[in-house]
Amino acid sequence: MSESISIAVVGSGYVGLVAAVCFAEIGHTVICVDNDERKVAALQGGDTLIHENHLPELLNRYRNNRVRFTTDLAEATREAQAIFIAVGTPQSETGDADLSYVEAVACEIARSIDSYKVIVEKSTVPVYTNEWIRRAIERNGVEQRLFDVVSNPEFLREGTAVEDFLHPDRIVVGADTPEAIKLLGAIYEPLTGGEYYNQTGAIGGCCNASTPPVLLNTSIKSAEIIKHASNAFLALKISFINAVSNLCEATEANVEQVAKGIGLDSRIGPKFLRPGIGYGGSCFPKDVAAFRSVADQFGINFNLLSEVENINASQKRRFLAKVRSALWTLRGKKLGVLGLAFKGETDDIRDSPSIEMIRMLLAEGCSIVAYDPAAKERAMEVLPEGKQLSYADTAYDAAKDVDALLVLTDWTEFVELDLPRLHKTLRYPIVIDGRNLYDPGAMAALGFTYISVGRPTAHPARESGSLTTPGRRA
Ligand code: UDX
Numbered sequence: 001m002s003e004s005i006s007i008a009v010v011g012s013g014y015v016g017l018v019a020a021v022c023f024a025e026i027g028h029t030v031i032c033v034d035n036d037e038r039k040v041a042a043l044q045g046g047d048t049l050i051h052e053n054h055l056p057e058l059l060n061r062y063r064n065n066r067v068r069f070t071t072d073l074a075e076a077t078r079e080a081q082a083i084f085i086a087v088g089t090p091q092s093e094t095g096d097a098d099l100s101y102v103e104a105v106a107c108e109i110a111r112s113i114d115s116y117k118v119i120v121e122k123s124t125v126p127v128y129t130n131e132w133i134r135r136a137i138e139r140n141g142v143e144q145r146l147f148d149v150v151s152n153p154e155f156l157r158e159g160t161a162v163e164d165f166l167h168p169d170r171i172v173v174g175a176d177t178p179e180a181i182k183l184l185g186a187i188y189e190p191l192t193g194g195e196y197y198n199q200t201g202a203i204g205g206c207c208n209a210s211t212p213p214v215l216l217n218t219s220i221k222s223a224e225i226i227k228h229a230s231n232a233f234l235a236l237k238i239s240f241i242n243a244v245s246n247l248c249e250a251t252e253a254n255v256e257q258v259a260k261g262i263g264l265d266s267r268i269g270p271k272f273l274r275p276g277i278g279y280g281g282s283c284f285p286k287d288v289a290a291f292r293s294v295a296d297q298f299g300i301n302f303n304l305l306s307e308v309e310n311i312n313a314s315q316k317r318r319f320l321a322k323v324r325s326a327l328w329t330l331r332g333k334k335l336g337v338l339g340l341a342f343k344g345e346t347d348d349i350r351d352s353p354s355i356e357m358i359r360m361l362l363a364e365g366c367s368i369v370a371y372d373p374a375a376k377e378r379a380m381e382v383l384p385e386g387k388q389l390s391y392a393d394t395a396y397d398a399a400k401d402v403d404a405l406l407v408l409t410d411w412t413e414f415v416e417l418d419l420p421r422l423h424k425t426l427r428y429p430i431v432i433d434g435r436n437l438y439d440p441g442a443m444a445a446l447g448f449t450y451i452s453v454g455r456p457t458a459h460p461a462r463e464s465g466s467l468t469t470p471g472r473r474a
Pocket of ligand 1: 154155156157158159231234238271272273274275276277278279280281282283284342343344
């Protein structure tokens with residue numbers, strides 16, 4: 001049996017909350033701390049706060065027993081052997097990460113340390129942050145022998161966060177003292193030793209007892225750079241395939257075939273080669289900017305990252321141009337929009353390409369009926385209903401009598417739509433898909449004009465030829 005360790009997790013956002021319940025799931029006792037009293041009360045009362053697969057069942061199982069929620073960081077610090085910092089690191093105006101929350105937490109922890117603690121940085125932070133945390137704690141009068149600082153970056157993706165946490169490709173621990181390495185090793189032992197995967201009711205995924213995840217011990221600075229470099233590299237892959245998709249469009253090649261062809265090279269791999277309207281979310285845009293800014297600060301030329309950002313921004317403008325060319329003019333057109341979240345299976349709209357597209361389309365004078373399976377409430381906070389914008393309760397309602405239907409998020413629900421029903425619902429059977437969810441041949445056979453990314457436009461089987469330009473139906 002692995003040892004049960006007392007852990008505090010500071011921050012109850014996507015990373016903190018998921019880490020807290022997953023640590024409980026692998027046998028540890030967790031205190032989850034947040035300074036937002038309303039959030040803590042909601043979590044104590046049974047709310048899950050975010051839309052995340054497996055989170056409701058785990059919260060149900062561990063809430064108020066193996067996972068306690070509190071606003072009291074001092075008490076949590078005194079009780080825990082390891083304190084994980086998982087607070088936000090938003091982007092500052094200059095592009096680098098704003099570390100004021102991390103600093104505030106470090107200082108507060110320092111004021112309550114009364115025995116040896118390992119302080120673990122889990123938020124994505126620039127290299128040298130751990131050094132600053134160490135100094136902040138020392139400045140608050142804590143002796144060096146009473147604490148270690150460790151970098152343990154989290155690689156979970158929203159939507160599959162619980163599964164990613166429990167079935168990671170790797171666990172990175174940047175630590176430089178034997179005590180800290182030992183404690184982090186013990187925390188992850190149920191995963192790295194394979195024990196968890198034999199547990200009754202264990203959440204399934206790619207790891208099992210015979211192929212458990214690897215724990216990679218590195219220096220603290222390497223671990224910090226691994227996190228930024230991983231996200232920047234994935235963003236680069238997406239921008240690369242988006243640039244290739246533009247070339248495919250210009251030459252009437254098919255980017256799906258090209259992505260498959262290059263992805264089969266095991267040195268490249270098939271993942272993160274899906275073209276679309278650009279990456280978004282709370283990590284890639286912020287982390288690419290922060291990594292570029294870190295390179296700048298050290299005088300390193302990393303203009304490659306600026307190009308990644310440029311391609312990402314231009315992808316949305318290209319999509320807008322596609323909508324315009326399909327509809328001739330935009331002013332006064334009624335559009336259905338499927339998807340508000342930055343990607344499928346999440347309710348997160350932070351830096352969502354869809355939200356930005358809707359803003360651009362509204363500015364062009366379109367009216368929009370939008371639908372998302374989970375992100376409507378959050379979207380309504382930033383894009384309230386009005387004369388030009390309303391929200392539908394189903395995909396079919398969003399498609400009702402519109403001049404074209406735009407697909408902006410890759411929800412599985414959209415892949416599974418009844419397409420013949422959708423065809424009957426639309427005023428004009430035009431689908432402009434920013435996520436390549438459907439097969440162009442099948443869409444043409446169903447009578448749609450189907451415009452996607454990096455693939456030739458498919459025209460209705462019966463009316464092959466140029467694009468149908470809709471006028472108002474008499
Ligand atoms: C990302 C990283 O994957 C994860 O390791 C890290 O911990 C946090 O940042 P996340 O932002 O949750 O996770 O989502 P991810 O699935 O990586 O997608 C990010 C964005 O890229 C989304 O907007 C998605 O739609 C887009 N994307 C992803 C593509 O456009 N094409 C792809 O092939 C993959």
